[in-house]
Amino acid sequence: MLKIALPNKGRLSEEVRELFNDAGLEVRVRGERALTASLGGEFEAIFVRAQDIPEFVADGAADAGVTGWDLVCESGRELDLLMDLEFGKCRLVVAAREESGIQKLEDIQDGVRVASSFTRLTQEFFTKRGQRVTVVPVSGATEIAPHLGIADIIVDLTSTGSTLKMNGLREVGTVVQSSARLIARKGHEPEAAAKLEELRQALGSVLAARGKRYLMANVPRRVLPNVREVLPGLNGPTVVDVQGGDYVAVHAVVPAKSIYRTIAALKTLGCEGILVTRIERLMP
Numbered sequence: 001m002l003k004i005a006l007p008n009k010g011r012l013s014e015e016v017r018e019l020f021n022d023a024g025l026e027v028r029v030r031g032e033r034a035l036t037a038s039l040g041g042e043f044e045a046i047f048v049r050a051q052d053i054p055e056f057v058a059d060g061a062a063d064a065g066v067t068g069w070d071l072v073c074e075s076g077r078e079l080d081l082l083m084d085l086e087f088g089k090c091r092l093v094v095a096a097r098e099e100s101g102i103q104k105l106e107d108i109q110d111g112v113r114v115a116s117s118f119t120r121l122t123q124e125f126f127t128k129r130g131q132r133v134t135v136v137p138v139s140g141a142t143e144i145a146p147h148l149g150i151a152d153i154i155v156d157l158t159s160t161g162s163t164l165k166m167n168g169l170r171e172v173g174t175v176v177q178s179s180a181r182l183i184a185r186k187g188h189e190p191e192a193a194a195k196l197e198e199l200r201q202a203l204g205s206v207l208a209a210r211g212k213r214y215l216m217a218n219v220p221r222r223v224l225p226n227v228r229e230v231l232p233g234l235n236g237p238t239v240v241d242v243q244g245g246d247y248v249a250v251h252a253v254v255p256a257k258s259i260y261r262t263i264a265a266l267k268t269l270g271c272e273g274i275l276v277t278r279i280e281r282l283m284p
C-alpha cells in the first residue's frame, strides 16, 4: 500500500480531494477529523499540514504527496516532481508599504528587515541578489508586520493581490511562482515507481479532460472542409457517414473555453443537432 500525503485543511485540501475523487481514487474519510483514508485499492491517504508534506515525503513517512511548490522549495529537500496540478496558483512576492518609497527590488537597502514565514527562500533570494537583509520569522498574518514596526518589508504569498492591497502594500518582486504539485521521494523501487506512474496518469487524465469538451454535430457534407477548420480536434475530427444522407456526423474534442465560438461557427455553416458533453478523462 502506497501512502500519499494530502493537505488536511486550508487552501489546497478541497481541490486535491476533488481531483482524486474525479480520478476514481475516492477519498473515503471516516469522520470529519480522520487522519487517514482509503483511496481505493493500492493507495492510502494520510492527511497532514501542507507545510509538513515535503518533509514527510522526503523522509519516507509517505511515498508521495500533494502540496504547494512554494512549500517544496522552502523545505529545501530533494524530491521528484511528478506533476503540476495547475491549481493553487500563487506567487511568493516581496512587498513594501505603499508609502515606503520602495518601488523595485533595487531600492531595498542593506539592513532592511523582512518578515516572512518563508525564511529560507527569503534569505536565499536576497543573498543571491547580494542584498544583506535581516529575516524576521513569522508564522502567519505576515502582511501586518510592517504596520507593527517589526519589519520594513515582507515576503508572502499572493494570488489576487487583494490582501496586499487591503494592507497598503505594494508588490515589488517575485521570489517563486507556485501551484499544487504531485511530489515523490527520489529513488523508489520499480514496483512503487510503476504505481506512482499510474497515479500520475490517472490524475493527469482528469486534468487534461477538464479543459476539453466532446462535441458532436450533424454536418452538411458540402461544408465538411470548412468544419474541419473549425474543429481541429485532438487528431482532427472523427467523421461518421450517415448512410445515404446529405449529412455526416462529426465528433471532436474541443477546448472548453472557446466552445461558444465553436458552436456559433458550426451553426453559421449550417450544422445541426449539436451536442456538447463533459469528458471524464483524456489520455491522448
Ligand SMILES: Nc1ncnc2c1ncn2[C@@H]1O[C@H](COP(=O)(O)OP(=O)(O)OP(=O)(O)O)[C@@H](O)[C@H]1O
Residues within 6 Å of the ligand: 009, 010, 011, 012, 049, 050, 051, 067, 068, 069, 070, 071, 088, 089, 090, 140, 157, 158, 159, 160, 178, 179, 180
Ligand atoms: N492566496 C492563495 N492563492 C492560491 N494558492 C494559495 C494561496 N495562499 C496559499 N496558497 C497555496 O496553498 C498552500 C497552503 O496554504 P494554506 O493557507 O492552506 O496553509 P498555511 O497557511 O500554510 O497553513 P496553516 O493554515 O496550517 O497554518 C500554500 O503553500 C500555497 O501553495
Ligand SMILES: O=P(O)(O)OC[C@H]1O[C@H](OP(=O)(O)OP(=O)(O)O)[C@H](O)[C@@H]1O
Residues within 6 Å of the ligand: 011, 140, 141, 143, 156, 157, 158, 159, 160, 161, 162, 163, 164
Ligand atoms: O492575494 P490574495 O488573493 O489576497 O491571497 C493572499 C493571501 O492568501 C494566503 O492566506 P490565506 O487566505 O491562505 O490565509 P492564512 O493566512 O490563514 O494562511 C496568503 O498568506 C495571503 O495572506
Ligand SMILES: [Mg+2]
Residues within 6 Å of the ligand: 010, 011
Ligand atoms: Mg494560508
